[in-house]
Amino acid sequence: MSEVLVLVDHVDGKVTKPTLELLALARRLGEPSAVLIGEVADAAETLGKYGAEKVYTVSSAETDFTDYLVAPKAEVLAQLVEKTRPAAVLVPSTGETKEIAARLAVKTESGLITDAVDVDGDGTTTQSAFAGNYTVTAKVTKGTPIITVKPNSSAPEEIGATGTAEAFEVTVPDTAKTARITSSEPRTRSARPDLEGAAIVVAGGRGTGGNFEPVENLADSLGAAVGASRAAVDAGWYPHAFQIGQTGKTVSPQLYVAAGISGAIQHRAGMQTSKTIVAVDKDDEAPIFELVDFGVVGDLHSVLPAATEEVRKRKG
Structure with a gap:
């Protein structure tokens, strides 16, 4: 061979x-x-x-x-x-x-x-x-x-x-x-997995209102990476390195949780090959719900903390 x-x-x-x-x-x-x-x-x-x-x-x-x-x-x-x-x-x-x-x-x-x-x-x-x-x-x-x-x-x-x-x-x-690296500075790394290779990703969008704490807490309870939509990145709520979408990174995890992300086609291009997709959004007509395996219509600031608490309880 x-x-x-x-x-x-x-x-x-x-x-x-x-x-x-x-x-x-x-x-x-x-x-x-x-x-x-x-x-x-x-x-x-x-x-x-x-x-x-x-x-x-x-x-x-x-x-x-x-x-x-x-x-x-x-x-x-x-x-x-x-x-x-x-x-x-x-x-x-x-x-x-x-x-x-x-x-x-x-x-x-x-x-x-x-x-x-x-x-x-x-x-x-x-x-x-x-x-x-x-x-x-x-x-x-x-x-x-x-x-x-x-x-x-x-x-x-x-x-x-x-x-x-x-x-x-x-x-x-x-x-x-001809192109040489003249200097480099190590990136500050967290305990979370790398976004592009993570098996689980929890991402936040405009619906977070700039408060990514519920997103990060759920991600940490699941051992997941954190991502963000372009709207959240452009607003300065999260670093550009974590943007998912057509002009950001492409991810394909086993589980993708979209929190407060409407689901514009540019964002979907970066995550829709995920194996299982869960969305949380207050708008029951958000385009993201056309793509998901499981959808929750509700305020992420209430839904995510409840999910985080349940995950931690089950993990003992």
């Missing part, structure tokens, strides 16, 4: 859950090989446990990848594609990695599919298109299929193996190093 390259996404020295999900999808297509750019403790063991038969540990004598943006990473994948001739390349769908995938497609003259929510064994992908009004199936017909997949599109599958680490030395051309 041919190899299937999976780009490893890692944060704070840990492999992210979307990477483990990709390994499960990769097994449908061939033999998963993880591509690790950077340092992660026990990476081969972790990745092997979830299906990676081989882990390429990438290094360069002249390039520190943390000093650069996406171009050197795209060069790494391009050289690995040239070496291994894989059946496909799977990449997590984030802002950075989608740009890496696009550059890789250009370098290898290959077809690119972004934001897939499923991948079949023959390489056919499923996407949610036109703000979720259509489900589209597509397949790359030229070159090496390069596919970015949304988080929470599949479940990680433990197979209990240990991946074999293989060093891969890459030479990064100067043309890939």
Whole structure:
């Protein structure tokens, strides 16, 4: 069977859950090989446990990848594609990695599919298109299929193996190093999960009136991430980094709770592939109710605290 390259996404020295999900999808297509750019403790063991038969540990004598943006990473994948001739390349769908995938497609003259929510064994992908009004199936017909997949599109599958680490030395051309990071400042992190990869998201909108405390309390009781609509962000009630929608982040959690969000099509484009959607809004004619699995017509400032209390009570 041919190899299937999976780009490893890692944060704070840990492999992210979307990477483990990709390994499960990769097994449908061939033999998963993880591509690790950077340092992660026990990476081969972790990745092997979830299906990676081989882990390429990438290094360069002249390039520190943390000093650069996406171009050197795209060069790494391009050289690995040239070496291994894989059946496909799977990449997590984030802002950075989608740009890496696009550059890789250009370098290898290959077809690119972004934001897939499923991948079949023959390489056919499923996407949610036109703000979720259509489900589209597509397949790359030229070159090496390069596919970015949304988080929470599949479940990680433990197979209990240990991946074999293989060093891969890459030479990064100067043309890939023209954009350099000159300084960086770590983002203040909370105990909540990352928004794009979270299994549960609680989001607040205009209906919060600027008070996100009920939203945050419910999120914390569920172990969820917090999101916001564009209206809430534009009003200055919540940071832009937490905006969900067409001009913000795209999420696809197992559970999405929309509180005080009317459900404009721009917001729906960023969350409607969620597996289960719950909405709380005072307006029983809000467009969000057309999309939900469960709807509650009521004031979020009353409904959310009651739900939070019940969740905490049941958790003991």
